[in-house]
Amino acid sequence: MNANQLPAKTRAARFTAVLATAALALTGCAGTTENAQPSNTIDYWMWDTSQLPSYQKCAADFEKANPDLKVKITQYGWGDYWSKLTASFIAGTGPDVFTNHVSQYPQFVSLDVLAPLDDFKDIQGVDQEAFQDGLKDLWTGPDGKQYGMPKDWDTIAMYYxxxxxxxxxxxxxxxxxxxxxxxxxxxxxxxxxxxxIDANGVRGDEPGFDKNHVKVYGLGLSNAGGDNxxxxxxxxxxxxxxxQATDQPLWxxxxxxxDPKVQETLDWYFGLSDKGFMPRYGQFNSADGVLGQVTSGSVAMVSDGAWxxxxxISSDTKxxxxxxxxxxxxxxxxVINGLADSVVKSSDNQEGGARWVAYLASKQCQDVVAKAGVVFPSRTDATNITxxxxxxxxxxxxxxxxxxKDGNTFYLPVTDHGADVTSLIIPALEDLWANRQPASTLNGTNDAINNVFIK
Structure with a gap:
């Protein structure tokens, strides 16, 4: 799942700065729970307002089954979520459990703020064979330990x-x-x-099409895609x-x-804007995403995610x-991607947090999520409901x-130095769209990215 409430460049810059501070602060003063008194309240953070009612219902059911524990759910918008989360780790005021994203969790693994789930008794009772294939692999670190419990998944399609x-x-x-x-x-x-279709009603495959005065674009676009x-x-x-984005599917x-394969693809893709078949850079507000483009009739179709x-569905437009x-x-x-729930290492109630994580992955909670029709839950039986x-x-x-079903999915990059990578690739890709630079200009950016991995 992904959320684009803020322009990609703003999100990346903000998160990179926060993580740079976090790396210094957390390295020198990592929290400890050795002498902490366990709390009976589990602080759970998430960002998706549309899923909040489902998880409130799950929390109520969990509390009935576990009267010794309470769940406090805090929701922040995507634009503030990661900065508040990382700042809370530094201050020691963070959640016990939070919704995690594959583009972010490698940084948290390297900062040693996530508790491996493998050793928790409640986690060991979760039937992870019930999940869609490959979701657990996404959340398994280079050390072989699991740092997130899959909660949902998504792929990309054409909405028209x-x-x-x-x-x-x-x-x-x-x-x-x-x-x-x-x-x-x-x-x-x-x-x-x-x-x-241009302003005179001429289609793009007809003589006289005016690419500079377009009424309806065949394909929509809101950002260049550097953030993910x-x-x-x-x-x-x-x-x-x-x-393939990296030398290994994961890590x-x-x-x-x-790679010339991606470069020729990008030259073709952004070249659609030169022909008047796709919006030019800045023509629509990137913060609004592509939803409004297709529902308003400004574009015929857009590629977007199942989240x-x-x-x-709720749009007035069919x-x-x-x-x-x-x-x-x-x-x-x-791409196949999936969110997961992670336990914070500095939590004063890791066992309680793990029990909540296990319940979130249970058939009971996953069925609640499925019936809301917001996302595809990680369990295959719940996916069928949705x-x-x-x-x-x-x-x-x-x-x-x-x-x-066809086995034609692939992963987003899951690597160390994610914030550094996005801060480099976002402006480079925007340059391809905004200034119509050739994709071969990515060679230098790619070198800079790979230099980050040289120790």
Missing amino acids: NQKILDEAGVDPKEISDSQFSPEGGGSFEKLVAHLS AGQSQWAGFAATNGW GTHYNYD MNASY IGAARLPKGPDGTSKS SKIYAQQGLDPTAFTGPV
């Missing part, structure tokens, strides 16, 4: 404005059946061109073209932004979902579950 497709005579199946090629764009670019390796934007395209030590399903187009390797690939809800609401769940 049904009215715009109808008016263009396009069957949604054409999206998933289309194929992208970095040379000429393939049938997918032809589809994007046909869905683009193109997760919601171009990563799926690059993966089908043979690119790599070398980034591959100098946004409830927002698209929005559908389809698999991402196929690529040069003949497959449709998507899938039925989405289908009843008119959103095809196979657009998201299909890549998982």
Whole structure:
């Protein structure tokens, strides 16, 4: 899951600064719980307001089953969450348990603020074989220890404005059946061109199309994707073209932004804005994401994550979902990501926190989350519940579950030095879109990123 309430550059700069301070402070004065008196209140932090009611219900059920414990839930918006969390670790006022993200947890592992879950008795009782394949691997550190309990998962799909497709005579199946090629764009670019309409009503695949005065763009975009390796934007395209972000699927030590496979993909992708098929940089407010672009009819379709399903479904505009187009390797690939719950090492009640984490992963709580229809829970049986809800609401769940079923998913980069990486790659990728620099300019950025890993 991802949240983009703040521009990517702002988020990265803010988090990098906080982590730099944290590294100094936590190294010199790590908290200890040896003499602390356990509290019966478990402080639990999360950022997603749409999931808050589900977890409040889980907390009430947990307290009934564990009358010796209370759960206090604190919710912060994504823009403040990580800075407040890291500052709380420094001050010793942090939560006992918190919702964690794969782009952030490697830094917390290196700062030694997370308690490995493996040795907790309650955690050992969790049936992690019930989770979607690969989710536990995401949260297993380079030392082989588990630092997060999977709670949900997401993939990326194409959301489309049904009215715009109808008016263009396009069957949604054409999206998933289309194929992208970095040379000429393939049938997918032809589809994007046909869905683009200029101010005079001329389509992008018709003579006289005015790329400088566009009424409807075929494909939307709100940021260049540097904060999460193109997760919601171009990563799926690059993966089908043979690119892997790092030298290992997880815990790599070398980034591959100098790979010609990703560079030719990015040149094609951002080049759509030159043709008037995709918005230019700054044309829409990046903080608003792509939701408003497609629901307002300003664009025909957008790539976005399953964590946004409830927002698209609740829109007054009829929005559908389809698999991402196929690529040069003949497959449709998507990032798979998942949030997890982590126990803080300095907690004065690690055992109680672990019991809460175990309950969050239980069928009882996961079914509560599933019935809310906000996210796909980590358990496969709960995923089936959510899938039925989405289908009843008119959103095809196979657009998201299909890549998982087919084995065509890949991970976001999970590496050390995440804040340093994002602070370098965000402006470099924005330069490709904003100033239309060639993707070969990423060679220098890639060198700078990899230099961070040299000890």
